[in-house]
Amino acid sequence: MLAVVPPPVTVRVPAKVNLHLAVGDVRPDGYHDLVTIFQALSLADEVTVAVADEPGVEVHGEGADQVPTGASNLAWRAVRLLAAHVGKDPDDPKVRVVIRKAIPVAGGMAGGSADAAATLVGLASLWRLEISRDELAELAGKLGADVPFCLYGGTALGTGRGERIVPVLARHQFHWVLAFDRRGLSTPDVFDELDRLRTDGDPPRVGQVEAVLEGLSSGDPRQLALLLGNDLQAAAVSLRPNLRRTLRAGVDAGALAGIVSGSGPTTAFLCEDNDTAVRVAAELAGAGVCRTVRVAQGPVPGARVIATEEPKPTPPEVHA
Ligand SMILES: C[C@@](CO)(OP(=O)(O)O)[C@H](O)COP(=O)(O)OP(=O)(O)OC[C@H]1O[C@@H](n2ccc(N)nc2=O)[C@H](O)[C@@H]1O
Numbered sequence: 318m319l320a321v322v323p324p325p326v327t328v329r330v331p332a333k334v335n336l337h338l339a340v341g342d343v344r345p346d347g348y349h350d351l352v353t354i355f356q357a358l359s360l361a362d363e364v365t366v367a368v369a370d371e372p373g374v375e376v377h378g379e380g381a382d383q384v385p386t387g388a389s390n391l392a393w394r395a396v397r398l399l400a401a402h403v404g405k406d407p408d409d410p411k412v413r414v415v416i417r418k419a420i421p422v423a424g425g426m427a428g429g430s431a432d433a434a435a436t437l438v439g440l441a442s443l444w445r446l447e448i449s450r451d452e453l454a455e456l457a458g459k460l461g462a463d464v465p466f467c468l469y470g471g472t473a474l475g476t477g478r479g480e481r482i483v484p485v486l487a488r489h490q491f492h493w494v495l496a497f498d499r500r501g502l503s504t505p506d507v508f509d510e511l512d513r514l515r516t517d518g519d520p521p522r523v524g525q526v527e528a529v530l531e532g533l534s535s536g537d538p539r540q541l542a543l544l545l546g547n548d549l550q551a552a553a554v555s556l557r558p559n560l561r562r563t564l565r566a567g568v569d570a571g572a573l574a575g576i577v578s579g580s581g582p583t584t585a586f587l588c589e590d591n592d593t594a595v596r597v598a599a600e601l602a603g604a605g606v607c608r609t610v611r612v613a614q615g616p617v618p619g620a621r622v623i624a625t626e627e628p629k630p631t632p633p634e635v636h637a
């Protein structure tokens with residue numbers, strides 16, 4: 318008999334930006350209630366999952382040296398969680414995960430969450446599971462607040478810890494410039510800093526989410542630009558005062574508006590059109606206010622399989 322090893326599966330998964338991020342008070346479980354609008358961007362990681370005798374995670378590309386490859390890697394946690402869920406041995410899942418990163422690590426763009434979502438989608442295909450995206454999203458929510466959105470992509474309203482997702486119809490494409498900072502920022506540190514700022518004073522709070530939903534449906538980047546907002550921005554800027562200069566430089570270069578993406582320190586600039594975005598990116602890159610600049614569009618779809626290699630038949634065992 319010819320045993321067929323299932324072919325490796327490669328999944329592309331987008332980064333996110335929060336167009337609106339309203340942060341409530343800290344809850345007894347340490348999380349904060351959020352009302353957020355996520356948008357998935359064309360900046361993407363690629364994750365390949367393959368059957369392997371030597372299980373583990375490999376990471377290449379943007380910030381790879383800052384990503385753990387052991388049990389704490391979010392993609393590996395996704396492998397173990399899905400294995401246990403479908404009755405496989407989580408301690409011996411016989412899977413290798415190769416991550417090619419383009420999303421900045423600890424950048425407020427959900428890079429680790431994206432890799433976890435991609436791993437769930439890749440394994441569902443590799444293991445030929447009959448599992449719906451909603452069932453995967455249940456599992457995703459256990460891995461982190463941002464992981465369910467990375468499965469769905471597009472533009473979506475997130476509530477609860479950010480893990481309850483409702484898609485938002487957004488037919489228009491928006492053009493973004495992303496400025497990566499020199500080092501990442503820890504998400505819990507930024508939430509803690511916001512709690513501290515709120516104890517000592519009254520940092521600005523974003524307006525109502527409904528206005529942002531209207532801005533999105535208008536498709537007019539000028540209208541949307543006026544409505545972008547992030548309660549975590551004051552905290553990120555407090556921990557990284559240089560972000561103030563970066564935000565100013567993007568607007569001076571011609572962006573309609575700039576915000577800190579999620580917990581930062583990446584800054585995201587909404588532009589009128591693609592040509593403006595390319596010009597703003599070039600100017601920002603020359604201004605010495607950040608490490609790297611990227612142009613991206615959104616919304617794009619969530620984690621999806623982009624390649625499955627041909628099955629490799631293993632040679633039959635020959636018995637003498
Ligand atoms: C801030 C946001 C905005 O989209 O994104 P990032 O900037 O990290 O990409 C998210 O809320 C991050 O989501 P994610 O990175 O998945 O968070 P988790 O791993 O679940 O939580 C990490 C830590 O962040 C804090 N946290 C996270 C989510 C939330 N609603 N309240 C919180 O207080 C908690 O301290 C938690 O222990």
Ligand SMILES: Nc1ncnc2c1ncn2[C@@H]1O[C@H](COP(=O)(O)OP(=O)(O)O)[C@@H](O)[C@H]1O
Binds near residue numbers: 383392421
């Ligand atoms: N697959 C992964 N990719 C990136 N970071 C990961 C991954 N697994 C675990 N991490 C850890 O998660 C932390 C948060 O990284 P990331 O998800 O990129 O940022 P953010 O939460 O700001 O969006 C990093 O400090 C990193 O060490």
